[in-house]
Amino acid sequence: MFCPKGIDGYDLLVAGPVHEMSEKVDITLTINGRDHAIRVEPRKTLVDAIREDCGQTGTHIGCEHGICGTCTVILDDDAVRACLMFAVQAQGRKIRTVEGLASGDTLHPLQRAFIAHHGLQCGFCTPGFLMLAANALEQNPDIDDEAMLDILSSNLCRCTGYQNIIKAVRAAAAEMRGKRAEG
Ligand code: FES
Numbered sequence: 001m002f003c004p005k006g007i008d009g010y011d012l013l014v015a016g017p018v019h020e021m022s023e024k025v026d027i028t029l030t031i032n033g034r035d036h037a038i039r040v041e042p043r044k045t046l047v048d049a050i051r052e053d054c055g056q057t058g059t060h061i062g063c064e065h066g067i068c069g070t071c072t073v074i075l076d077d078d079a080v081r082a083c084l085m086f087a088v089q090a091q092g093r094k095i096r097t098v099e100g101l102a103s104g105d106t107l108h109p110l111q112r113a114f115i116a117h118h119g120l121q122c123g124f125c126t127p128g129f130l131m132l133a134a135n136a137l138e139q140n141p142d143i144d145d146e147a148m149l150d151i152l153s154s155n156l157c158r159c160t161g162y163q164n165i166i167k168a169v170r171a172a173a174a175e176m177r178g179k180r181a182e183g
């Protein structure tokens, strides 16, 4: 099994001749339960590999340096910024992207709430917000409003003024809690 050990940003900057960085390696990324066998340079970011090599373009790229959060995906159980990871580091991990949020034709409560509460305009930031909020609610379904606002504050939106995103997330959280209470 390929081991990404030792391939981190520092190693890539200081170690080894340049050709080692551009020599492609075979890895398998598991995205939304489906394996994608791909060949990538060790320096390729996870978000680029998800989009370019695996064809899952629902995850967007904004700033490319960890600020905007539009590239947010769920890796195992954590929301991560996929522009800050190398694809090789995600081998053997479970990646979830916005394409996997709905169950078949049934939208996730967050997706429905974003539509109902106009939580998007251009939609560029939306995949990141959806995956960020979905992960927060999975980690703690009873998360309080202050903690949720703190989490949402890590992503940027240039259109909505945030209020409708917050309304949508609150509505989805309430619906999910209600369903849980009904059993
Ligand atoms: S593109 Fe990853 S945080 Fe902006």
Ligand code: FES
Binding pocket: 119, 120, 121, 122, 123, 124, 125, 126, 156, 157, 158, 159, 160
């Ligand atoms: S809806 Fe346009 S950036 Fe958020």
